[in-house]
Amino acid sequence: MKSRPGDTTRSDQGRRLRRTLVVPFAALSAVAAIAIPLAVHQWHEEDVEPTSDHAPEPTPLLDAPAPTEELPATGVTDGGDAIRFGQFPLDQGWAETYGRNLINGPAPGAGGVSMPEGHCNEGVLFASGYEDKLSTYVTTDEGSRTREILGYPAGGAQSTFQALRDAVANCAVFNDSYTDAVAYSAQVHGSIDEANAQTGITTLTFAYTSNGSDPFGVLYQFAVVDDVLYGSNAYGDWTAETAGEGAAALHEENASLIQILSRIKR
Numbered sequence: 001m002k003s004r005p006g007d008t009t010r011s012d013q014g015r016r017l018r019r020t021l022v023v024p025f026a027a028l029s030a031v032a033a034i035a036i037p038l039a040v041h042q043w044h045e046e047d048v049e050p051t052s053d054h055a056p057e058p059t060p061l062l063d064a065p066a067p068t069e070e071l072p073a074t075g076v077t078d079g080g081d082a083i084r085f086g087q088f089p090l091d092q093g094w095a096e097t098y099g100r101n102l103i104n105g106p107a108p109g110a111g112g113v114s115m116p117e118g119h120c121n122e123g124v125l126f127a128s129g130y131e132d133k134l135s136t137y138v139t140t141d142e143g144s145r146t147r148e149i150l151g152y153p154a155g156g157a158q159s160t161f162q163a164l165r166d167a168v169a170n171c172a173v174f175n176d177s178y179t180d181a182v183a184y185s186a187q188v189h190g191s192i193d194e195a196n197a198q199t200g201i202t203t204l205t206f207a208y209t210s211n212g213s214d215p216f217g218v219l220y221q222f223a224v225v226d227d228v229l230y231g232s233n234a235y236g237d238w239t240a241e242t243a244g245e246g247a248a249a250l251h252e253e254n255a256s257l258i259q260i261l262s263r264i265k266r
Contacts, residue, residue: 082265085228090136090147092257098138105136113146113231116184116208116218118177121167125150125231128160132266143236147257150229151266161204161224168206182212187240189247192221196251201258205251207243215239219246221254225261230254 083089090106104110112135115122132151137144152160168186176182189205196203202224209217217238223230232254238246 080260080263083260083263085132085149085151085264085266086134088134088149088260088264089257090134090149091138093253094136094138094145098140102140103136103138106134107136108133110135111137111146111148113148113220113233115167115171116174118174118184119167119208120171120174121163124163124167125160128163129153129156130160130229131156143234145232145234147232147254148230149261149264150231151264152227152229154227157224157227157229160229161202161222164204164222168204176210176212182210184208184210184217185240187243189244192247192251196223203251203258205247207238207247209238209240209243215242217243219243219250221247221250223254223258223261225258225264227266228261228264230258230261 086108088106091103094103112125112133114125128150130150130152133148135146135148137146150157150160168188172186173183176184185208187207187209189207192205193203203221204223205219205221207217207219209215215237217236219234219236219238221232232250234246234250236246
């Protein structure tokens with residue numbers, strides 16, 4: 001079992017990422033004050049004699065320009081501007097944590113999320129018939145992390161999400177690709193998904209952890225909105241005891257991205 005930063009190669013980079021996972025805008029605006037000098041005319045009785053008993057007529061003010069008609073906003077959903085599929089901020093927060101130079105993507109070909117190597121339905125996402133893809137990943141000495149969004153024809157994202165549920169249920173335990181002495185077991189973190197469901201968000205959060213002497217595992221969280229599927233994973237030294245805490249942290253990190261999935265424009 002190993003990290004899968006790429007969806008076409010199985011590099012040695014992820015094969016033994018059995019380390020600790022590193023879990024972890026407002027530019028100052030200068031306001032230019034434009035001062036319009038006012039010429040103050042002072043009338044002094046000793047300088048100017050009034051020509052009538054009435055005060056001078058005030059200079060008429062220029063008519064204010066008619067306000068420009070505001071055009072209706074376009075491409076706006078859920079109270080925010082639409083986000084083009086290829087500009088979705090998948091790497092949000094990573095530059096501050098890992099440094100920009102360690103991040104691959106976001107790009108259409110920058111890796112992808114997959115089931116662990118050796119899983120009985122490892123290709124459930126790769127063969128799911130998506131039309132658009134954007135992904136990003138970061139790999140360090142301690143582990144690897146991947147995020148992606150997949151765009152589907154009508155109904156495809158929902159079908160793939162159900163296929164992911166089935167893949168976890170049907171492959172609750174599987175052996176390591178390199179040694180039969182190590183097996184991996186699934187843990188579905190339903191409490192996270194149930195809490196999300198109460199707010200109208202559909203997620204699937206789970207982990208696969210090993211029973212070997214060298215702790216290793218991978219955390220997953222998927223979300224589906226309309227015809228877009230969001231996926232994320234985090235490889236590291238997870239155990240059955242620590243996976244719950246890691247899954248909660250992964251969800252907290254994903255939450256702001258999942259909230260704006262509905263604004264994606266394909």
